[in-house]
Amino acid sequence: MxxxxxxxxxxxxxxxxxxxxxxxxxxxxxxxxxxxxxxxINCLSEKGKDGKYYDRLYIEKDTKAEILKMALDEYGSxxxxxxxxxxxxxxxx
Numbered sequence: 545m546x547x548x549x550x551x552x553x554x555x556x557x558x559x560x561x562x563x564x565x566x567x568x569x570x571x572x573x574x575x576x577x578x579x580x581x582x583x584x585i586n587c588l589s590e591k592g593k594d595g596k597y598y599d600r601l602y603i604e605k606d607t608k609a610e611i612l613k614m615a616l617d618e619y620g621s622x623x624x625x626x627x628x629x630x631x632x633x634x635x636x637x
Contacts, residue, residue: 545611550618559583560619564611571601576615585612
């Protein structure tokens with residue numbers, strides 16, 4: 545498991561998007577979000593008929609913590625030298 549690309553964004557809560565490769569499968573554009581209780585990764589989700597968002601990708605707690613640590617290491621190391629502003633109007637957060 546490794547992060548193949550991290551792109552920092554200028555947004556109030558979303559700090560970066562990263563691609564994660566796991567056993568030859570790449571999950572693209574996972575958001576790294578800074579919430580009121582610290583950083584977290586936002587799993588793939590979709591809006592239900594009731595207006596709430598539901599996860600479409602379930603990750604075990606330990607694995608999620610490992611991915612978050614890897615993303616924070618990449619984010620803090622300045623892996624993305626240029627910051628690309630992005631309009632995130634169609635993201636659910």
